Amino acid sequence: QTVVTQEPSFSVSPGGTVTLTCGLSSGSVSTNSCPSWYRLTPGQTPRTLIYNTNSRSPGVPDRFSGSILGNKAALTITGAQADDESEYYCMLYLGKGISMFGGGTKLTVL
């Protein structure tokens, strides 16, 4: 059973930089996994941040960037702001039409 792994929680200081990662329980994440990243804030519609590893969705500030770091996908937020405090989810394409979300990372800005 494949599992997409994310850090359960992370904290960053205002103005700081944080990198959230997204891995696979078995195997490595590559650009073929077409990682995408989403922000989920209570009471709001989910927002798409990054797709196809490192492409920003329209309107997403360039403080958000995606990459592959080692065998994981990564979402880096630079110059963290208070309203970046949210839950962040990655989604990986596993092949044959199947996708899977990670368990999400709750980001605290303090």
Next chain:
Amino acid sequence: EVQVVESGGGLVQPGGSLRLSCAASEFTVGTNNMTWVRQAPGKGLEWLSVIYSGGGTKYADSVQGRFTISRDTSKNTVSLQMNSLRADDTALYYCARVSPSRSDSWSYYVDCWGQGTLVTVSS
């Protein structure tokens, strides 16, 4: 404005059925790929199903054989028929449009989310 609006959620008994609907605006479901995602209370997002523009469908193991995704191009809607519902199917169900990540694969990402419709499975 491109958007999707879900409907059909509600309270249903264990073992029962429910049909969710998703109405698309400013784009046609027949030429786009569509997906359903859910979030159970206190849990993360879970991908459930996709229907490709060509009509092909795929499901997560957790709903395979119980849920069916379909579309009605005349009404420009996508539906999720949910049978044999269980308590752990209780969740906020999102409909979303997905776009291809790469031209050389069947991969996709969500580019338009709905607000969600709540399904509660309880006796």
